[in-house]
Amino acid sequence: MLESHKNRNIKEREFYILVEIVQSAMRDVGLTYQQENQILAKLAPIKYQTINL
Numbered sequence: 001m002l003e004s005h006k007n008r009n010i011k012e013r014e015f016y017i018l019v020e021i022v023q024s025a026m027r028d029v030g031l032t033y034q035q036e037n038q039i040l041a042k043l044a045p046i047k048y049q050t051i052n053l
Helices: 012-028 033-050
Strands: none
Touching: 012 033
């Protein structure tokens, strides 16, 4: 993860836009809030591995 996002200058704002897109897609396919939360819990740690590397 670190190497693939290095020097991409990803901002925190851009990460949150990604999260919103993922949430919208999950709602579109009909996932429950519990399922959404399980996926978002996996996505959260990635934030610190991708922003401003």
